[in-house]
Amino acid sequence: GENVEQHPSTLSVQEGDSAVIKCTYSDSASNYFPWYKQELGKRPQLIIDIRSNVGEKKDQRIAVTLNKTAKHFSLHITETQPEDSAVYFCAASGGSNYKLTFGKGTLLTVNP
């Protein structure tokens, strides 16, 4: 089955810096890659997603890149703010596999 590896597990940055979180997946049939943000005690919230016919997608300070050949995708957050502090999860799904396989998560801390 699909396996998603996520790095790093923790990331601490200064306010205003950029943050990058990387994920790799194993199933070449996967074609949908969402990123979720989960604040303490809250539900996971979709922040951005990318489908395999696209290599990069941006939404204000957030961008995701996808390299299908290498089977990896990354989340980029620019100009980080303290409210970006949360756990971020990457996930993959696709084909006839009606489930999201999640990475273990990255705890991002943005220091003021």
Next chain:
Amino acid sequence: KAGVTQTPRYLIKTRGQQVTLSCSPISGHRSVSWYQQTPGQGLQFLFEYFSETQRNKGNFPGRFSGRQFSNSRSEMNVSTLELGDSALYLCASASMGGASTDTQYFGPGTRLTVL
């Protein structure tokens, strides 16, 4: 539209008991998935239903079961509870298309504690 709702939000049970959790998807959504979230294992897929049919199941023992009703509401049941079943149980709904690439929207979760 109202978001995904789950009831109850908190549950405390003892070993050996059984529990039923409920999930109401976003109006118009026909796909409901269930996930177990624990600090050690992260988010793990339990099962997914679309139009009352289970289309996929994760690697959990048979004590974990689910169903979906004609109005797309879903329930999951855990029988013979074990201490290791303590977790946050999240459901997520996706659109009418039910494709594997549809966006999933999560509910607030049910926090289950097994004593």
